[in-house]
Amino acid sequence: MWQPTKLELERLEKAERLQCRGLELYPARVERSHNIAAAVALFLRSEADAPAEAIEVTVTGRIRRLNSKGKVSFAHIEDESGRVQLFMRVNALGEDSYELIRRKLIDIDDFVQASGAMMRTRTGEVSVNVDDIRLLSKALSPLPVVKEQRLADGAVIEYGEFKDTESRYRQRYADLAVNKSVREIFIRRARTIKALRDFLDGEGMLEVETPVLQPLYGGAAARPFSTHHNQLHQDLYLRVSFELYLKRLLVGGYDAVYEIGRDFRNEGVSYKHNTEFTMLEFYKAYIDYMGVMDITERMFAKVAQQVTGSAQITYQGQAINLAPPWKRVSIRDAAQELLGFDYMDYPTSDTLYAYLDSRGLAEGLEPSDTWGRMIVEHLLGNYIEPHLIQPTIIKDYPRDMSPFAKRLQGEPASADEKERHYIESHTERFEFFIAGMEMGNAFTELNDPRDQQERFVDMKRLYAAESDETTPLDEDYLKAMRYGMPPNGGFGSGVDRMVMLLTDQTSIRDVLLYPHLRSQQMTEADLRGQFMLEAAVRGFEYRLDHQLAGTKRRLALYLPAPNVGVEYRLANALEGALPQLRNLRKAFAGYLYVMTDEALYRIDENLIEISAADFWTSLSEA
RNA sequence: GGGCGCGUGGCGCAAUGGCAGCGCAGUUGACUUUUAAUCAAUUGGUUGCAGGUUCGAGUCCUGCCGCGCUCACCA
Numbered sequence: 001m002w003q004p005t006k007l008e009l010e011r012l013e014k015a016e017r018l019q020c021r022g023l024e025l026y027p028a029r030v031e032r033s034h035n036i037a038a039a040v041a042l043f044l045r046s047e048a049d050a051p052a053e054a055i056e057v058t059v060t061g062r063i064r065r066l067n068s069k070g071k072v073s074f075a076h077i078e079d080e081s082g083r084v085q086l087f088m089r090v091n092a093l094g095e096d097s098y099e100l101i102r103r104k105l106i107d108i109d110d111f112v113q114a115s116g117a118m119m120r121t122r123t124g125e126v127s128v129n130v131d132d133i134r135l136l137s138k139a140l141s142p143l144p145v146v147k148e149q150r151l152a153d154g155a156v157i158e159y160g161e162f163k164d165t166e167s168r169y170r171q172r173y174a175d176l177a178v179n180k181s182v183r184e185i186f187i188r189r190a191r192t193i194k195a196l197r198d199f200l201d202g203e204g205m206l207e208v209e210t211p212v213l214q215p216l217y218g219g220a221a222a223r224p225f226s227t228h229h230n231q232l233h234q235d236l237y238l239r240v241s242f243e244l245y246l247k248r249l250l251v252g253g254y255d256a257v258y259e260i261g262r263d264f265r266n267e268g269v270s271y272k273h274n275t276e277f278t279m280l281e282f283y284k285a286y287i288d289y290m291g292v293m294d295i296t297e298r299m300f301a302k303v304a305q306q307v308t309g310s311a312q313i314t315y316q317g318q319a320i321n322l323a324p325p326w327k328r329v330s331i332r333d334a335a336q337e338l339l340g341f342d343y344m345d346y347p348t349s350d351t352l353y354a355y356l357d358s359r360g361l362a363e364g365l366e367p368s369d370t371w372g373r374m375i376v377e378h379l380l381g382n383y384i385e386p387h388l389i390q391p392t393i394i395k396d397y398p399r400d401m402s403p404f405a406k407r408l409q410g411e412p413a414s415a416d417e418k419e420r421h422y423i424e425s426h427t428e429r430f431e432f433f434i435a436g437m438e439m440g441n442a443f444t445e446l447n448d449p450r451d452q453q454e455r456f457v458d459m460k461r462l463y464a465a466e467s468d469e470t471t472p473l474d475e476d477y478l479k480a481m482r483y484g485m486p487p488n489g490g491f492g493s494g495v496d497r498m499v500m501l502l503t504d505q506t507s508i509r510d511v512l513l514y515p516h517l518r519s520q521q522m523t524e525a526d527l528r529g530q531f532m533l534e535a536a537v538r539g540f541e542y543r544l545d546h547q548l549a550g551t552k553r554r555l556a557l558y559l560p561a562p563n564v565g566v567e568y569r570l571a572n573a574l575e576g577a578l579p580q581l582r583n584l585r586k587a588f589a590g591y592l593y594v595m596t597d598e599a600l601y602r603i604d605e606n607l608i609e610i611s612a613a614d615f616w617t618s619l620s621e622a
Numbered sequence: 623g624g625g626c627g628c629g630u631g632g633c634g635c636a637a638u639g640g641c642a643g644c645g646c647a648g649u650u651g652a653c654u655u656u657u658a659a660u661c662a663a664u665u666g667g668u669u670g671c672a673g674g675u676u677c678g679a680g681u682c683c684u685g686c687c688g689c690g691c692u693c694a695c696c697a
Contacts, residue, residue, distance in 0.1 A: 006648080006665080006666055065657075068656095069655080069659075072654040072655065073656085087655075089654060089655090090654075091654080107648095121655050121657090123655065123657075125655090125657075127655090142632055144633040145634085145646055147647095149657085149658045150657080157658080159645090159646070160633060160635095160645080160658090163633090164629095164633085167689095170689095178633095220696095221697040265696070267695065268694080364694085370697085376697070398697095400697075518687090
């Protein structure tokens with residue numbers, strides 16, 4: 001339950017004073033003739049005309065700055081479109097109205113509606129000469145204070161920023177309300193996703209939606225979240241990818257489909273991983289991975305153009321050119337180039353490990369890792385990926401890392417032994433990297449059901465050691481493929497990372513409105529809220545106290561006997577709150593008691609009745 | 623999960639183991655063109671939680687909670 005701070009109490013008191021004046025704090029009706037940017041633009045245009053007409057406007061917004069100078073006051077209000085200054089004089093507003101400003105009954109953070117003619121103040125700032133001001137919404141809690149100084153060159157310096165990351169993520173609304181740059185990130189995010197849709201629609205692809213809850217997960221080797229459907233008595237997984245469902249649609253006769261949606265992976269979080277993230281996948285019939293490369297390059301250039309105005313972007317101070325063509329290099333050649341050896345000279349995991357070890361490149365690698373994993377995760381991830389600042393397509397991945405990709409095409413018969421083995425052991429898969437970050441993944445999709453089945457078995461065998469989480473065999477997917485799947489190229493890309501790139505952010509959390517954070521510990525305020533509810537519904541009284549045992553800080557819930565004299569009522573009353581109570585118990589070092597006039601209970605795993613003697617004993621032990 | 627770091631009024635930050643302070647915001651007063659307005663006065667803190675060492679702990683130690691960075695995991 002909310003326990004107002006001093007500042008909040010002051011605002012509550014103001015709220016009462018406003019109500020005493022007969023003012024509505026949260027009126028239902030609003031008037032607004034222009035958004036702020038439009039009002040300013042209109043005024044600037046009229047100024048250009050010689051005999052400027054008065055521009056009367058009614059604008060709305062949140063007060064972000066308030067400067068009362070006796071009988072004249074200035075405020076800045078802000079709506080999504082921008083800010084404008086309110087010029088308020090007692091003469092124009094009248095004593096009564098002006099008093100609201102002068103006495104600060106209207107505070108910074110309140111939403112107001114202001115009417116008047118547009119004007120310039122003596123210092124030249126475009127303002128509204130306010131003759132009527134109305135409260136639209138009273139802010140009872142003050143937002144963090146951020147002051148802005150506008151320099152002559154238009155630059156804005158912020159003072160007293162709101163930057164504690166935890167508070168900003170947990171109270172994103174406050175972050176957005178005071179940090180304009182944060183608001184801009186999410187506008188740009190929306191534009192990015194729209195630009196992607198525009199592009200893909202323009203390519204003639206059909207946007208589709210496939211199940212988030214899947215009986216079998218697949219399409220990526222990631223650990224899933226699982227859940228259960230009660231009525232169907234069935235376990236379900238939250239999807240880790242859309243791949244298998246989208247490709248089934250090509251069997252169904254669509255030439256090209258795409259989906260933008262949420263994937264869920266039960267894995268660690270990092271600056272570029274969130275447990276749920278936005279994925280884009282598309283599958284297009286009658287093209288191979290080279291066709292996908294073309295689309296990829298065009299798509300990134302076009303989206304960047306649409307979102308930032310240019311295909312040349314700056315990320316963390318580095319100029320990045322997204323315009324095609326991008327560098328395309330096989331993983332084998334990239335390793336050759338950056339590390340100076342041909343991994344095909346070490347065609348088994350044993351020989352490769354031995355070689356890498358001899359060069360001091362095996363740190364973090366296990367001899368038991370598969371050959372493909374050594375190359376892709378270790379060599380690529382650690383030694384190649386960080387160098388890929390300009391967009392780079394790394395292609396032709398080892399087969400055991402690519403269960404849905406077709407084998408590399410070539411002339412095995414005519415090549416020498418090493419090249420023959422290379423072609424047999426690699427696939428038409430590529431990943432592409434920008435700013436040292438993996439941005440996406442694509443293949444010439446496997447459409448041979450017999451080969452696909454073999455791959456499932458191979459994967460199972462290869463990763464059996466890691467047991468629990470291999471890609472399960474999806475028999476229905478194979479069935480679909482047996483009906484005939486057109487040759488196709490597929491693509492998957494993390495949209496959040498693309499947004500990071502286009503907004504110059506280094507953490508995925510800064511491009512997610514509500515990044516995943518561990519839930520906060522139950523607080524006393526939460527518990528009070530819980531009990532206020534229970535008490536209101538069930539009609540009992542309660543009291544929560546600290547200071548049970550001298551100076552030791554303890555929390556106790558006190559339920560007077562007349563209200564909860566009957567034990568089952570007590571149990572009922574606590575049933576809902578018990579999990580929270582247990583949680584709270586941790587915060588109070590394990591001591592939380594419930595008392596009635598008749599009995600004492602300790603909250604443990606359950607509610608345990610104890611004697612008064614036990615109670616005092618356990619307290620003194622603490 | 624491991625390592626490193628952080629947690630002090632609403633926000634941003636100080637405080638060799640020795641009186642918990644500053645700026646902004648707030649409150650009161652002055653000011654009819656300010657813009658980080660200014661001037662004067664002033665309120666507000668169980669220093670994340672719990673224990674310990676000490677004459678004395680925001681500071682040192684232990685445990686817990688949360689966040690950040692990083693490593694691991696993530697074909």
